[in-house]
Amino acid sequence: MSVTLKDFYADWCGPCKTQDPILEELEDDWDGRFDVEKVNVDEQQDVANEYQVRSLPTLIIENDDGVVERFVGVTQREDLEDALEDAGA
Template sequence: MAVKVLDFWATWCPPCNVMKPTIEELEKEMAGKVEFVKYDVDQQGEITQKYAVMSIPTYIIEKDGKEVARASGVRSKEEFKRWVEENL
């Protein structure tokens, strides 16, 4: 799949836990168009450093292996979906 949403999160992060159901719903709704990849910053530190993630939750959209957009924090489902669709 050419478009990925990278989700950097942690179990102890309240905003990450708020976004979790939204991400899971969008993962189902956008199946076939977008691949969602989750990275636990505590377990996958090398990847977190590679992408220079400084706060969580952070979301990175990659298109054909290149970063095209980055966002962090809590967003509504509609706002998040619109952001992803704008970067397809």
């Protein structure tokens, strides 16, 4: 099963800059067990609209069955790890 974490962000978003190091560390430690897809909402508004993203940062964890979990605002590593495990990563 493939698992993807979609990171909806914008360059002007302060909390997004807080979220980045958490995601980078998680990605390094989990070593390829899930994919990260960064979505700049200013450049990819169609994708943001498709997922009904209204606040930043928004993190969406998906697997082959669809959306498993959605987080709005800066999300701690532990919460992300739990959701990734639930998704099958």
